[in-house]
Amino acid sequence: MALTDYRADAMRCTRCSYCKWIPFDLVRSARFAKGCPSVEANSFHAYSGGGRLITMLSLMDERSEVTEKVVDVAFKCQLCGNCDVACKMCRYDMEVLAALSEFRAHLVEMDRVPDAYRPLIERTRAALAGRGKSPAERNAWADGLDLRDASREQVDVLFFPGCKYSLEESLRETVRLQAKVLLASGLTVGIIPEAGCCGGLSARMGYREEATHSSQNLLAQWAAARVATVVTPCADCRHMFTRVYPGLDGASPVPEVLHTVELVDRLVKDGRLELTTPVPMTVTYHDPCHLGRQGEPYVPWEGVEKKIYGQAVVYDPPRPRYNGAKGVYDAPRDVLAAIPGLELVEMERSREAAWCCGAGGACREAYPEYSAWAAGERLEEAEATGAAALVSACSRCELNFAEATAASGSDLEVHDVLELVWRALGNGREAS
Amino acid sequence: MPAPALNPDAYRALEDIVGAANVSNDPAVLDGYAFQYLAELVRPENSPYMPRPAAVVLPASTQEVQQVVLLANRHGLKIKPTGTGWYFFNAPIKEEDLTLQLDMRRMNRILEIDERNMFAVVEPYVIHAQLHAEALKRGLSINIPGSGCSTSIVASACAYAGQGPHTYFMGGNAENVLGMEWVTPEGEIVRTGSLGSGDGWFCSEGPGPSVRGICRGSIGSRGGMGVYTKCAVKLGPNFGPREWHVGGTLPAYRLPLADTMRAYTVAVPTWDAWADAYYEIYDNEIGYVFHRQFNLAGADLAPAFWLMYNDHTKTLGDVPEIAARDDVRKLAEEMRISFQIVLAGRSVADIELQDEILNAILDEVGGHKVERFCEPDMAEFTNIYLQRLGHKHVNFVWAGGYIGSWMQFGTPDWVKGYVPTAAAGLERDAAGGLLVQCGGDAMMGSGSGLPGGGEMGLEQFVSYDSADLESTRAAARHMEDAVKDAAAIGYPPGKEFMYLQMGWSDEQIWEALANSTQPQVFRYQRQIKEAFDPNDVGDRMYPTLPRDVGQGGEVGTPAP
Numbered sequence: 001m002a003l004t005d006y007r008a009d010a011m012r013c014t015r016c017s018y019c020k021w022i023p024f025d026l027v028r029s030a031r032f033a034k035g036c037p038s039v040e041a042n043s044f045h046a047y048s049g050g051g052r053l054i055t056m057l058s059l060m061d062e063r064s065e066v067t068e069k070v071v072d073v074a075f076k077c078q079l080c081g082n083c084d085v086a087c088k089m090c091r092y093d094m095e096v097l098a099a100l101s102e103f104r105a106h107l108v109e110m111d112r113v114p115d116a117y118r119p120l121i122e123r124t125r126a127a128l129a130g131r132g133k134s135p136a137e138r139n140a141w142a143d144g145l146d147l148r149d150a151s152r153e154q155v156d157v158l159f160f161p162g163c164k165y166s167l168e169e170s171l172r173e174t175v176r177l178q179a180k181v182l183l184a185s186g187l188t189v190g191i192i193p194e195a196g197c198c199g200g201l202s203a204r205m206g207y208r209e210e211a212t213h214s215s216q217n218l219l220a221q222w223a224a225a226r227v228a229t230v231v232t233p234c235a236d237c238r239h240m241f242t243r244v245y246p247g248l249d250g251a252s253p254v255p256e257v258l259h260t261v262e263l264v265d266r267l268v269k270d271g272r273l274e275l276t277t278p279v280p281m282t283v284t285y286h287d288p289c290h291l292g293r294q295g296e297p298y299v300p301w302e303g304v305e306k307k308i309y310g311q312a313v314v315y316d317p318p319r320p321r322y323n324g325a326k327g328v329y330d331a332p333r334d335v336l337a338a339i340p341g342l343e344l345v346e347m348e349r350s351r352e353a354a355w356c357c358g359a360g361g362a363c364r365e366a367y368p369e370y371s372a373w374a375a376g377e378r379l380e381e382a383e384a385t386g387a388a389a390l391v392s393a394c395s396r397c398e399l400n401f402a403e404a405t406a407a408s409g410s411d412l413e414v415h416d417v418l419e420l421v422w423r424a425l426g427n428g429r430e431a432s
Numbered sequence: 433m434p435a436p437a438l439n440p441d442a443y444r445a446l447e448d449i450v451g452a453a454n455v456s457n458d459p460a461v462l463d464g465y466a467f468q469y470l471a472e473l474v475r476p477e478n479s480p481y482m483p484r485p486a487a488v489v490l491p492a493s494t495q496e497v498q499q500v501v502l503l504a505n506r507h508g509l510k511i512k513p514t515g516t517g518w519y520f521f522n523a524p525i526k527e528e529d530l531t532l533q534l535d536m537r538r539m540n541r542i543l544e545i546d547e548r549n550m551f552a553v554v555e556p557y558v559i560h561a562q563l564h565a566e567a568l569k570r571g572l573s574i575n576i577p578g579s580g581c582s583t584s585i586v587a588s589a590c591a592y593a594g595q596g597p598h599t600y601f602m603g604g605n606a607e608n609v610l611g612m613e614w615v616t617p618e619g620e621i622v623r624t625g626s627l628g629s630g631d632g633w634f635c636s637e638g639p640g641p642s643v644r645g646i647c648r649g650s651i652g653s654r655g656g657m658g659v660y661t662k663c664a665v666k667l668g669p670n671f672g673p674r675e676w677h678v679g680g681t682l683p684a685y686r687l688p689l690a691d692t693m694r695a696y697t698v699a700v701p702t703w704d705a706w707a708d709a710y711y712e713i714y715d716n717e718i719g720y721v722f723h724r725q726f727n728l729a730g731a732d733l734a735p736a737f738w739l740m741y742n743d744h745t746k747t748l749g750d751v752p753e754i755a756a757r758d759d760v761r762k763l764a765e766e767m768r769i770s771f772q773i774v775l776a777g778r779s780v781a782d783i784e785l786q787d788e789i790l791n792a793i794l795d796e797v798g799g800h801k802v803e804r805f806c807e808p809d810m811a812e813f814t815n816i817y818l819q820r821l822g823h824k825h826v827n828f829v830w831a832g833g834y835i836g837s838w839m840q841f842g843t844p845d846w847v848k849g850y851v852p853t854a855a856a857g858l859e860r861d862a863a864g865g866l867l868v869q870c871g872g873d874a875m876m877g878s879g880s881g882l883p884g885g886g887e888m889g890l891e892q893f894v895s896y897d898s899a900d901l902e903s904t905r906a907a908a909r910h911m912e913d914a915v916k917d918a919a920a921i922g923y924p925p926g927k928e929f930m931y932l933q934m935g936w937s938d939e940q941i942w943e944a945l946a947n948s949t950q951p952q953v954f955r956y957q958r959q960i961k962e963a964f965d966p967n968d969v970g971d972r973m974y975p976t977l978p979r980d981v982g983q984g985g986e987v988g989t990p991a992p
Binding site for chain 2: 007008011012013014015016017018021023024025026027028029030033043044045046051054055057058059063064065067069070073085088089090091092093307308309310311312313314315316318319321323324325326352
């Protein structure tokens with residue numbers, strides 16, 4: 001794809017500003033009606049989904065040039081997908097989120113990126129060249145756990161923690177509990193010690209070549225190990241595996257991929273995990289963007305635009321419709337509902353209308369203050385529910401929320417869903 | 433294409449007023465304001481861009497607005513405030529003007545909701561969806577205009593007409609506006625109505641300066657006469673639940689009907705019966721939200737379209753197959769002349785009575801409730817669609833472009849008189865395949881533009897592909913055709929005439945104003961402009977007629 005492939009989308013934008021809000025039918029208050037962190041923080045229309053389409057069009061029309069401001073417009077965005085969902089309330093011919101990703105890739109090709117990206121991508125390139133973290137460093141989190149080497153023996157599930165869970169010290173306890181929950185079900189669980197990055201961060205930044213390279217490495221490892229099922233606790237990784245990898249040209253087939261909450265939901269419903277210990281707590285659940293509105297699986301499509309009834313725009317064959325309605329929303333809620341004593345209260349913006357944690361789109365790395373502000377906005381919404389804890393299912397969400405609570409002095413606890421599952425399995429808070 | 437150059441001193445002064453982060457002259461950022469809905473129909477070479485502003489400014493307070501306006505006066509700049517920014521009225525009009533675009537989005541607070549006196553005070557970037565949600569919690573509701581809940585209340589109430597499906601019950605925003613805080617084009621802060629005498633927001637006409645008509649002008653100043661920084665609007669009663677439990681799947685969300693509410697699609701056999709039904713509804717004072725909504729997709733295709741829309745697995749490409757089904761073809765015939773109405777009762781007995789009255793009206797005019805569209809799924813969809821108006825940009829669903837033509841306001845009998853011509857005109861203009869062919873009558877409009885009924889209009893929805901030059905040009909030609917079609921049957925020009933003027937020279941517009949039915953209005957408005965905007969910082973969206981153009985002297989003096 002190229003920028004020009006989105007010219008028609010830009011021309012068909014009507015500047016309605018739906019992209020700035022959650023779907024209007026779901027608005028329950030003035031305070032939490034807003035859906036786009038980027039335009040809320042940066043105000044100019046260019047920082048909205050539609051505004052970025054116009055910015056792209058202006059560049060294509062050679063009415064403007066790439067300036068520092070344009071770089072800021074393109075990259076100071078979580079790629080959370082709210083704009084795409086809100087737009088699709090009314091429009092079947094717009095692919096806003098895909099266009100925004102293309103915008104970044106275009107600027108990467110021009111080497112016009114935020115300065116913060118350069119060391120990040122150099123680190124990725126070094127890892128792809130074999131100069132990254134050693135397997136011992138990446139897998140230190142698993143020390144002492146009964147995890148098999150899936151490159152040497154068959155396992156029921158391959159556990160893929162992702163970079164954040166593998167390397168962030170503050171997430172160490174969480175990732176170990178996640179593995180322990182899976183082990184508690186009786187499944188054989190393995191890791192591939194040499195596994196690298198899923199390519200997610202490179203993809204979000206717009207570095208497609210590096211993302212593809214990472215993807216191919218992983219797929220080759222999985223193929224060699226004859227992996228049947230991959231389970232990951234990271235929403236970003238799951239998104240790459242289920243939405244991006246299947247569309248890669250010439251790549252090995254993608255095995256079944258599940259998020260840990262999806263697998264645990266199955267295990268609970270199958271009776272292989274019995275959640276019997278009460279966890280008396282009121283919690284609210286934050287839908288990670290990549291598990292929720294971007295959690296719909298990839299559907300292959302190759303086709304063309306055509307017109308019916310004179311000018312009505314349709315696609316032949318029908319183009320898959322990613323509108324956020326069928327993301328992974330029920331599995332985490334069903335798991336939480338299965339925990340005795342736990343009460344789930346919803347935030348106003350939930351499921352496809354969820355406000356981003358702020359970390360997405362490489363904003364945590366490139367624009368930490370802005371990323372933290374977005375997390376703070378979500379904390380306020382969580383606090384408004386009266387919940388004692390904000391629960392999610394993504395490493396980046398957990399990191400951002402944990403830091404935001406620390407910075408704000410909030411009393412909210414921040415947990416991964418599986419931490420509470422671990423407690424419900426009869427393990428105390430310090431059991432790990 | 434360089435942006436018009438702004439004096440560096442003026443730019444620095446703007447930074448001093450609003451902070452450097454809240455002003456920009458980056459060309460790409462400015463194009464976010466130049467790119468506007470409908471521009472491609474009137475601009476040279478069908479450009480989607482209106483003229484680019486010299487800078488965009490984001491004020492956070494009335495005082496900052498005032499300082500920006502004073503600066504514009506000092507530096508010979510024009511100002512153009514914009515709320516949510518939908519419509520080409522929001523953009524600068526002339527390439528040669530140095531225009532400061534005031535994006536009002538930082539002024540986004542609901543300042544007060546007075547439940548007892550049923551009004552709310554809002555800043556310019558509060559949208560209808562926000563106030564509607566807050567009003568519901570208090571057992572109240574608001575008029576949401578036809579532009580939908582995504583739009584600014586202040587812009588709708590102070591700078592445009594603000595009519596829509598709720599207006600029949602709750603009044604239009606132009607009449608619901610109470611006190612206003614207005615920064616005049618000279619930079620004076622004027623508080624209107626009771627607010628101006630320190631008595632609060634409750635009344636638009638006093639005690640205090642009653643200048644609503646002066647600052648709004650004949651149809652709303654559309655950014656051409658200063659900046660509105662706050663206003664109060666009336667609230668209406670809500671008969672449904674205070675908390676919505678929304679079901680359904682995106683995009684077709686559903687709102688279960690309370691036992692005091694009903695949502696119907698009603699069909700009638702002829703346009704005469706349609707007009708009779710409207711009069712009976714007015715006379716019997718039933719109905720809460722009242723609109724001819726679903727027909728926007730076209731009389732041939734509307735049932736298929738909405739059935740598709742209510743199935744999240746389907747897309748526009750599935751419409752032909754759905755439309756070809758026998759049951760849907762019958763439905764298209766059944767719904768050819770139809771409208772939607774939401775009834776709301778103060779009690780179950782009240783709603784039952786209203787339902788009986790509606791049934792009696794339908795019996796009288798030979799109409800009926802459309803069974804398929806009154807089943808729970810479609811009724812609940814109709815309920816949320818009309819109450820929240822959060823799907824209004826389905827207007828653009830067919831191809832990305834839509835132009836509303838006709839939309840002359842009058843009695844139902846008067847409106848029905850232009851429907852056949854409007855429908856035939858669309859059939860004719862779409863015959864070549866450059867406009868969406870959806871059945872000729874794609875006419876949509878509110879049940880009444882006046883509270884209690886009496887006056888309404890229907891707008892012809894003409895869909896075109898805004899990414900296709902030939903289709904865009906066909907839509908532009910349709911506007912010209914609609915003006916001629918109206919003249920041929922003795923009707924005045926409609927909405928498209930106002931749109932066409934955006935592409936005209938001043939002289940062309942003056943000629944049109946001079947030949948309008950009430951040219952004195954525009955002479956009077958010139959005198960207002962001379963008094964309030966001596967430095968001409970507002971643009972021509974506040975239309976005026978010069979002294980020496982057309983017949984007729986000054987207001988208050990006899991015509992020569």
